[in-house]
Amino acid sequence: MKRSSGDNSSEGSDGTAQRGELGKGSPFDDLENWFGQAKPRRCTTLTWFCERLASNSILSLITTLLTIYALIGDDMRLIFSEKAADDIFNVITATTMAVFGLEVIINTLGKQGYLCGFFFWLDAGSTVTLILDLTYVSETLFGDTISIAEALSSTGTPGEVPETGPLDQSSSQSADAARAARMSRVGTKAGRVVRLLRLVRLIRLVKFYQKNTSSPKYKKGEDEAEASPGMDWEEDDDDMQKESAVSKKLSEMTTRRVVMLVLVIMLSLPFFQPGMYNDDLSSSAQYGINVLYRRWRDDMNLYEPYANATAEAAYLSSKGREVYVDDFYLYAYYHSPFTQEDLKPFSAVSSPLSSFNSLFFAGIHPDNSTLGQYFLPSFEGRGNGSYDPNARFAGNDWLYYMGNMTSDPESLFTVAYANTTSCVNGYLRGISLLAATDSYLDCPEKLRYNERSVIVPTAATSAEYEEVHFMFVFDRRSGAQLEAILNTAQTVFICFLLGFGAMTFSQDANRLVLTPIERMISKLDKIRNNPLEAMTIGDEEHHREQVRAIKRGQQRDPDAESDAKRNCCSRCCSATLKCIRRRSSAPKQIPEPMETVVLEKTIIKIGSLLALGFGEAGAEIIGQNMRGGDSAALNAMIPGRRVEAIFGFCDVRNFTDATEVLQDQVMVFVNRIASVIHSCVNEFFGNPNKNIGEAFLLTWRLSDYSAAKQKKLADMSLLSFIKIIAQINKSPLLAEYRNHPKLAKRLPNYRVRMGFGLHSGWAIEGAIGSEFKIDASYLSPNVNMAARLEAVTKQYGCLILMTDAIIKLMSVEVAEECRIIDHVRLSATKEPFKLYTYDLNDLALEVEQAPPPAAVQGTLSDGRKTGDNLAASREAAQKKDKYRLRHERERTKAERWSDEFQMCSMLTRDADILTMRNKFTSEFFCRFNMAYLNYEAGEWGVAKDMLEVTRFLLATEDGPSAALLRFMKQYDWEAPAGWTGYRVLHDK
Numbered sequence: 001m002k003r004s005s006g007d008n009s010s011e012g013s014d015g016t017a018q019r020g021e022l023g024k025g026s027p028f029d030d031l032e033n034w035f036g037q038a039k040p041r042r043c044t045t046l047t048w049f050c051e052r053l054a055s056n057s058i059l060s061l062i063t064t065l066l067t068i069y070a071l072i073g074d075d076m077r078l079i080f081s082e083k084a085a086d087d088i089f090n091v092i093t094a095t096t097m098a099v100f101g102l103e104v105i106i107n108t109l110g111k112q113g114y115l116c117g118f119f120f121w122l123d124a125g126s127t128v129t130l131i132l133d134l135t136y137v138s139e140t141l142f143g144d145t146i147s148i149a150e151a152l153s154s155t156g157t158p159g160e161v162p163e164t165g166p167l168d169q170s171s172s173q174s175a176d177a178a179r180a181a182r183m184s185r186v187g188t189k190a191g192r193v194v195r196l197l198r199l200v201r202l203i204r205l206v207k208f209y210q211k212n213t214s215s216p217k218y219k220k221g222e223d224e225a226e227a228s229p230g231m232d233w234e235e236d237d238d239d240m241q242k243e244s245a246v247s248k249k250l251s252e253m254t255t256r257r258v259v260m261l262v263l264v265i266m267l268s269l270p271f272f273q274p275g276m277y278n279d280d281l282s283s284s285a286q287y288g289i290n291v292l293y294r295r296w297r298d299d300m301n302l303y304e305p306y307a308n309a310t311a312e313a314a315y316l317s318s319k320g321r322e323v324y325v326d327d328f329y330l331y332a333y334y335h336s337p338f339t340q341e342d343l344k345p346f347s348a349v350s351s352p353l354s355s356f357n358s359l360f361f362a363g364i365h366p367d368n369s370t371l372g373q374y375f376l377p378s379f380e381g382r383g384n385g386s387y388d389p390n391a392r393f394a395g396n397d398w399l400y401y402m403g404n405m406t407s408d409p410e411s412l413f414t415v416a417y418a419n420t421t422s423c424v425n426g427y428l429r430g431i432s433l434l435a436a437t438d439s440y441l442d443c444p445e446k447l448r449y450n451e452r453s454v455i456v457p458t459a460a461t462s463a464e465y466e467e468v469h470f471m472f473v474f475d476r477r478s479g480a481q482l483e484a485i486l487n488t489a490q491t492v493f494i495c496f497l498l499g500f501g502a503m504t505f506s507q508d509a510n511r512l513v514l515t516p517i518e519r520m521i522s523k524l525d526k527i528r529n530n531p532l533e534a535m536t537i538g539d540e541e542h543h544r545e546q547v548r549a550i551k552r553g554q555q556r557d558p559d560a561e562s563d564a565k566r567n568c569c570s571r572c573c574s575a576t577l578k579c580i581r582r583r584s585s586a587p588k589q590i591p592e593p594m595e596t597v598v599l600e601k602t603i604i605k606i607g608s609l610l611a612l613g614f615g616e617a618g619a620e621i622i623g624q625n626m627r628g629g630d631s632a633a634l635n636a637m638i639p640g641r642r643v644e645a646i647f648g649f650c651d652v653r654n655f656t657d658a659t660e661v662l663q664d665q666v667m668v669f670v671n672r673i674a675s676v677i678h679s680c681v682n683e684f685f686g687n688p689n690k691n692i693g694e695a696f697l698l699t700w701r702l703s704d705y706s707a708a709k710q711k712k713l714a715d716m717s718l719l720s721f722i723k724i725i726a727q728i729n730k731s732p733l734l735a736e737y738r739n740h741p742k743l744a745k746r747l748p749n750y751r752v753r754m755g756f757g758l759h760s761g762w763a764i765e766g767a768i769g770s771e772f773k774i775d776a777s778y779l780s781p782n783v784n785m786a787a788r789l790e791a792v793t794k795q796y797g798c799l800i801l802m803t804d805a806i807i808k809l810m811s812v813e814v815a816e817e818c819r820i821i822d823h824v825r826l827s828a829t830k831e832p833f834k835l836y837t838y839d840l841n842d843l844a845l846e847v848e849q850a851p852p853p854a855a856v857q858g859t860l861s862d863g864r865k866t867g868d869n870l871a872a873s874r875e876a877a878q879k880k881d882k883y884r885l886r887h888e889r890e891r892t893k894a895e896r897w898s899d900e901f902q903m904c905s906m907l908t909r910d911a912d913i914l915t916m917r918n919k920f921t922s923e924f925f926c927r928f929n930m931a932y933l934n935y936e937a938g939e940w941g942v943a944k945d946m947l948e949v950t951r952f953l954l955a956t957e958d959g960p961s962a963a964l965l966r967f968m969k970q971y972d973w974e975a976p977a978g979w980t981g982y983r984v985l986h987d988k
Contacts, residue, residue, distance in 0.1 A: 050110030066096045071491050074133045075484035083448050086135045093133045100127040143449040153425035247514040258501040285455045288331040293457035293470050306370050316380045328377035333393040335359040339403040348401035356479025361444050363430025369468040373417040444473040451477045516596035527607045531622035534607030614776040640766025646717045648698040649757045649786040655694030661742045676727045684720035714809035715903035721756045726912035735847040757789025758802040797959015804834040813904035821960035824985035832982040840916040938975035940968045
């Protein structure tokens, strides 16, 4: 019955209880502990588990070790073990197949796109080919006659002749089977070699991870005074980049092509060998057994020794029998397994040692044949002991040195037929030549099918062959071992070829395309996460360019020094050759920059321009649009978000007059002021937001910061304004405008001065505008409050005005340095607030005598053209030091941001602040504070007397004192009825 949705929900609710009954040790309950990641919904648990398991390092290690075994395990079996150990290897091979099959299933469920992909078929095919490493499978498919007989005997039909016919037992068919076996082994190895690519990828990923986790961004130089930070960077930081999707795809495609190329070569080359289709020449073993069998069979037909004793005696003493015995011994000596290399004479041309095959077993099939008793080489025509095969065939003067068989070779062969060994459950009977030295090797089945060669006669009719035939088995273990060693070496070579080929084929693409793309992606990721980081990336990239240029210059310097030390004659010759070479060759063209390099630098510049244009308020807009990589659609009008921040507003005094006088130079004027404002605000963790002609909106975001850090930001906002005032009055560039003839005529004693308003509160941060044009800024009454505070600084005759909201945020030490000057309510607000100022005498600062670092678009007095060269050189010098200055600024910011640093210490230690605060005495502050308290309490008569004293107590007029006096004068120095301690303040 199909369950309803309600049943499913109830099952899900009960699932937790059921899992609780199983206990906390349930594997699927602790998956997140296994892999360090949160477990997804229950419906995707299996997929999630397989995905984590596919990338698990333990499973990768196990499959890597089994991959190595799959590559060389079968060869190791042939090299280091005997047939009795084959069952152990079969168990390991079967286990390997099971693990690889499980891995394919895990990858199918856990890796997207793996199923029916290239590596799926490669893994599945290589896993299936491991079946051929199971000895009972390979022996069934590629075994010889003995293997077939052994298989038949295991089915309960001992002694039965395999019904394959004589042609199937021929040497031609045996060679074809051997070649088929070789091709199968080549295919098996080719399929398993591909699995080594997993090992290559695993090593590559581990290496990449280590480099990314251990490589520092830059190393600290030994002498920071001589080498700016970052001077010891390498030219390329490719290893620190995250591998891109393009790189993964190209690497996979290159690997596919290399794998297919190597596999096609391996599988195709044997088909271009003549031996694949036919043997060049019949072997001596095959020819010899044909001669022996034909001679023996003809004698059997001629003498019929099995008929009676007389015929048997006649045959055994006949000349034909003697020739047969001699040929038999010659055959045995020619393929002797007892020849020793150290006894071989120097004059010998060859020996049985030149072949991997030596005679191991001489037998006849079937073992119950009546003709079998005449098979072994016994001859009664000679007397006992009168015939010595060693003396007959083992002479040192033979060009083909065969050596002694044993001390008594005749007794080795002249064994009664009944005493010979029956092998393969009665399939054949004969003698083992190696049993004399190794009793274990008494039958052919003691060797693997690929460690022996079975030779049967082909010079026979079908009837003769079916009745009885010889079967000689050769021991080729040395050949099988060498073949296994060579196969192992071939496997290692192919692995190297695959890895080297894949890396070589993709090296140029990596260097010219992929590495730059990965660098771009790395930079884009940084910009996505923090769009304001683009400025730092640009400075770092420019710094790397400078480092490369310096290194190239240092590489040329030794040559220049060595040229200076040469003698005059050498220098003249060198100059002459250079002149000839210069005249004969065309001038070198500057290499065109690579498109990827141009694109990378363009991305950096675009990111920097975005950071400059949008600022901190637009960081979310940039980040969200760059993270949406699946579409090219732009969504700039994202919803705003509420933030808590400190808002600062500043304005240039007399800007309208300066604009009319400076005309086209007004941009230079504004940018010089903006440079001072922005650098000071950035140094104190603020962010410029709007540049509105002569006005600037500045912010210090408080959201996501602790109370202690918010307190520090409030202190920094005030200190940044103080430093702006100091830098504007000390700047040599801005001091030039004091002597500008037109400005001096229109505004006598002109100097750049500004007013500042500072307030704290909430605001909505986001995009303002439409799809045609947006500004990233803040909307809030608190932003307007900061602008209004700046506007009323002129009424109070002070430089900085602050509300009690920002004073409450400040540290006690900094807040105590601020002077309360009024209690007001703006006409557009409902709640009153107290006004504070930080008293500064900006006229006390003197202009710095240091030369200006750069002039923007020429000087004021001489015009643009006369100062272009000097301005350009100064601007280049400023750009050269830009990274160093930024690094020093970041280091200073980090020091100030630490919990140990107290911002109030700057108020008592900074020389500029002390100079501007020098004229403000404790007496002045005490008198004004008393006057203000009387004013707020409604005692205006007392307040008037005290404010008239403080108004000129400092030799110059105190603006707040004058402002309060003007207000009280409107009411004839009497507080109006219903006075609550504050007044309504109008902006104008």
